[in-house]
Amino acid sequence: MGDAGLPSYPSLPPFPDDIETAPLVTLQLKKLLASDPEEMAALFKCGKELGFFYLNLMGCEQGEKLFYDAQSLLRLEKQFFDLPPEEKAMCDRDTLKGANGYYGYKGMGKSIMDAKGTKDKHECYNLKKDDIVGNTEPLDRPQLISDNIDLFRSYATNAQSIITLLLKHFDTLLGLPPNTLPNLHRLHAESGDHVRFLTAPPQPPEDRGVNAGAHTDFGSLTVLFNWLGGLQVQLPGRTDWTYVRPVPGCAIVNLGDAMVKFTAGLLRSNIHRVVNPPGAQAEETRYSLVYFSRPEDTVPLKRLKGGLIDLQPQAAEPEEGLTSKEWILKRGLANKVAPDWTPQKFLESRGTEGGREAYD
Numbered sequence: 001m002g003d004a005g006l007p008s009y010p011s012l013p014p015f016p017d018d019i020e021t022a023p024l025v026t027l028q029l030k031k032l033l034a035s036d037p038e039e040m041a042a043l044f045k046c047g048k049e050l051g052f053f054y055l056n057l058m059g060c061e062q063g064e065k066l067f068y069d070a071q072s073l074l075r076l077e078k079q080f081f082d083l084p085p086e087e088k089a090m091c092d093r094d095t096l097k098g099a100n101g102y103y104g105y106k107g108m109g110k111s112i113m114d115a116k117g118t119k120d121k122h123e124c125y126n127l128k129k130d131d132i133v134g135n136t137e138p139l140d141r142p143q144l145i146s147d148n149i150d151l152f153r154s155y156a157t158n159a160q161s162i163i164t165l166l167l168k169h170f171d172t173l174l175g176l177p178p179n180t181l182p183n184l185h186r187l188h189a190e191s192g193d194h195v196r197f198l199t200a201p202p203q204p205p206e207d208r209g210v211n212a213g214a215h216t217d218f219g220s221l222t223v224l225f226n227w228l229g230g231l232q233v234q235l236p237g238r239t240d241w242t243y244v245r246p247v248p249g250c251a252i253v254n255l256g257d258a259m260v261k262f263t264a265g266l267l268r269s270n271i272h273r274v275v276n277p278p279g280a281q282a283e284e285t286r287y288s289l290v291y292f293s294r295p296e297d298t299v300p301l302k303r304l305k306g307g308l309i310d311l312q313p314q315a316a317e318p319e320e321g322l323t324s325k326e327w328i329l330k331r332g333l334a335n336k337v338a339p340d341w342t343p344q345k346f347l348e349s350r351g352t353e354g355g356r357e358a359y360d
């Protein structure tokens with residue numbers, strides 16, 4: 001255990017002390033489980049202001065289980081990315097049957113990350129929650145993944161249950177009838193929820209920069225673990241980028257576009273990106289582990305009625321009202337490296353950033 005009873009990552013070079021870091025508030029899962037009114041008020045403030053917070057998982061059984069499962073998944077993730085290319089190719093998102101071109105493995109440089117057409121510098125693997133909990137026939141996957149499906153199930157159901165808790169609190173805070181938001185995110189309804197493995201090799205010193213481009217997350221809530229720095233956010237009112245320091249024992253939680261659409265802009269989905277890790281961490285391979293929660297496939301992404309949402313201004317334009325599934329595919333598929341890619345496609349695939357874009 002390190003300072004303040006948090007675990008530490010002693011085998012990794014430290015995150016530098018001399019760079020600016022984003023002032024994410026730390027919420028305690030233990031207190032949110034007890035519906036502590038001050039912690040709930042702090043959750044609302046985080047949701048409205050930055051849309052990102054640390055969730056301290058220590059001091060309660062459910063949180064510690066999520067944290068230690070994440071450490072086990074990190075070991076598995078390293079094994080996954082070390083698999084021979086043919087094993088990763090068998091679950092390539094572009095050829096994987098039933099994957100909609102989105103789930104499965106994405107090789108390095110296969111997507112575009114800005115309007116200039118720059119290619120990404122990371123690999124990832126998206127494993128659907130519906131596969132993990134048995135809602136649908138599993139897509140083809142390497143044996144390594146099947147052999148560890150119990151770990152994925154433990155992790156995904158636990159993450160989903162923590163997300164349901166946060167959604168219930170948002171119902172209360174927004175003045176919506178109980179279970180409004182959880183009923184749009186049921187574990188056994190088909191949705192775009194997935195576990196993501198993400199990795200980026202160290203970039204050469206002469207060419208260090210972005211490896212995953214500026215974006216907002218498409219869904220409702222994201223639970224993120226990373227072990228090295230590199231994640232950056234654009235703080236409200238600024239167009240430069242500020243690092244988010246990884247804190248052992250905490251997950252980073254952020255709100256996605258669906259929460260903005262449901263609340264007519266009362267809650268915030270903040271832009272973020274990933275760059276090569278800073279300082280002494282720059283030579284390391286970076287890994288992250290993400291659980292994306294999204295509304296069920298058939299849910300229209302439109303403002304909900306009731307509570308504080310009714311006080312939000314009416315939009316001048318009628319709402320697009322795509323379903324959750326249509327929204328994910330619109331945002332997720334437009335930026336593949338392909339002969340018909342155009343900067344216009346990139347711009348059309350953007351999320352709820354509004355006037356906040358800064359895609360340098």
Ligand SMILES: O=C(O)CCC(=O)C(=O)O
Pocket residue numbers: 196198212217224225226230231272273274287288290
């Ligand atoms: O790797 C990270 O720290 C963030 C990843 C991320 O933003 C994403 O996969 O949407």
Ligand SMILES: [Fe+2]
Pocket residue numbers: 215216217272
């Ligand atoms: Fe993200």
